[in-house]
Amino acid sequence: MVFGKLIGRLTGQDDTPLQPLPLSALVTTPVVDPAVAAQQRQRAAAEAxxxxxxxxxxxxxxxxxxxxxxxxxxxxxxxxxxxxxxxxxxxxxxxxxxxxxxxxxxxxxxxxxxxxxxxxxxxxxxxxxxxxxxxxxxxxxxxxxxxxxxxxxxxxxxxxxxxxxxxxxxxxxxxxxxxxxxxxxxxxxxxxxxxxxxxxxxxxxxxxxxxxxxxxxxxxxxxxxxxxxxxxxxLADCEEPEGKLDNSRVVLMEMLNLIRAEADLADLGAVAKKDPGIALKVLALANSPAAGLSAPVASLEQAIMVLGRQRLYRWLTVAMFRVGTPRDRDEALLEVAMTRARFLETVADGVLAKKDCDELFLVGLLSLFDVLLAMPLTKVLQLINLADEVTAVLLRSEGPYARFLQLALAVEHGRSAQAADIAGELGIDPAGLGNTSQLALAWAEEALGISAPDL
The missing domain is CATH 3.20.20.450 (EAL domain)
Incomplete structure (x- = not known):
């Protein structure tokens, strides 16, 4: 697949809020206390x-x-x-x-x-x-x-x-x-x-x-x-030897760290040039129709400025799944990670600030990096400069994002009662979890350009 297909969907050009789907055919037992009735309806919706x-x-x-x-x-x-x-x-x-x-x-x-x-x-x-x-x-x-x-x-x-x-x-x-x-x-x-x-x-x-x-x-x-x-x-493959980072992934990590450090465009461009494949992809993204430029850009510095740091950061994170010699399994991991990331970003909308929603998107993607790279997550995160809140949830299941990641995992594994309880704690309506999860999958499919594999 061409990386350029991702730019309009991974970045700020896809801000359409998720609309809840109607949940009909749910039967609840009448109760006197309206608060109890509402809680029962939410739990029934989560179960369904x-x-x-x-x-x-x-x-x-x-x-x-x-x-x-x-x-x-x-x-x-x-x-x-x-x-x-x-x-x-x-x-x-x-x-x-x-x-x-x-x-x-x-x-x-x-x-x-x-x-x-x-x-x-x-x-x-x-x-x-x-x-x-x-x-x-x-x-x-x-x-x-x-x-x-x-x-x-x-x-x-x-x-x-x-x-x-x-x-x-x-x-x-x-x-x-x-x-x-x-x-x-x-x-x-x-x-x-x-x-x-x-x-x-x-x-x-x-x-x-x-x-x-x-x-x-x-x-x-x-x-x-x-x-x-x-x-x-x-899950990690216990029989797979511990992985080593190839040059492309090292370059991507260097660029991620420079963006976090708010480095100059020239420094970012210089690192991108270490891997011609990455440099060409960044230029292609900046010159794609999604960028809406009237004239093409020819330098990496211009391309990075056009894309913006936040958009480039998301693309670089996704690119980690696809550089080098990817396995067929890596594309499956990317779809799960993208769906999880979008779910976290969307479910927190209206509960947390925009910056936190962006961080939760990264939490979703990074949560499978240890499986992707066949390396302990402690080693992987030592190489990337991340916000303390992101590191805390990924390494220790602590901090303000911990319950959000636990919510995503509960939904993925069908633990409806746990998902409803966590959602209630976070101020999220449990009745909307299923809709958010389904729309996250649809978004990931579209972003990745999913078509029917040969069956």
């Missing part, structure tokens, strides 16, 4: 907010998400046991225009047999929208007409609970993807089932759920799995 789990493909690219509600248990196929909650979940997916998302990327949507029979899937149809159904222990004859109709409706099907028993052969013929949760099997049975399913249905894609770390991710890849879901995406 959509949760996303990254889906990583065979090349370690972030190719899509599994959607659920924040209150759903890990690995649960249907978002809630009761029909009203599932109806609210499906309505929320339609409200965020999931079909538009699923034209570009894989969207795994849990749905119950009852909701499927009622046509709850119909508003969600798109090229990469994939219905996730649990057929474990179910009557195959009862499933078949529903699955056949869903296929006729143009839906892709992901089934959990598939076996190699003869009665499951018709299900295998209809399925596009089989989901196997790692915790449900011992490793021998897990491998045997995966190989057997592929042999019985060559068209079938395999997804491993609940993958805890990179060693297990590599194991699943070796066993032919097409996708993996689990927390490993943003």
């Amino acid at each position: 907010m959509l949760r996303r789990e990254e889906i990583i493909d065979s090349r370690n690219r972030l190719c899509g998400y599994r959607f659920s509600t924040a209150g759903s248990a890990a690995g649960q196929t249907s978002p809630q046991a009761d029909a009203p909650a599932e109806s609210a979940f499906l309505a929320a997916l339609a409200e965020i225009d999931l079909p538009a998302f699923a034209t570009r990327r894989l969207a795994l949507v849990p749905i119950s047999r009852a909701a499927l029979a009622a046509g709850g899937h119909l508003p969600l149809r798109a090229a990469r929208s994939t219905l996730l159904l649990d057929v474990e222990g179910s009557d195959v004859e009862a499933w078949l007409p529903l699955l056949q109709q869903a296929r006729a409706d143009g839906c892709r099907l992901a089934l959990r609970g598939l076996t190699l028993l003869p009665e499951h052969a018709p299900l295998l013929a209809l399925a596009d993807l089989a989901l196997l949760r790692l915790d449900d099997y011992d490793l021998t049975d897990f491998q045997r089932l995966a190989r057997g399913l592929k042999a019985a249905a060559p068209q079938l894609e395999l997804a491993a759920d609940g993958v805890p770390g990179w060693p297990e991710r590599r194991m699943c890849a070796a066993w032919g799995f097409d996708y993996c879901l689990g927390p490993f995406t943003v």
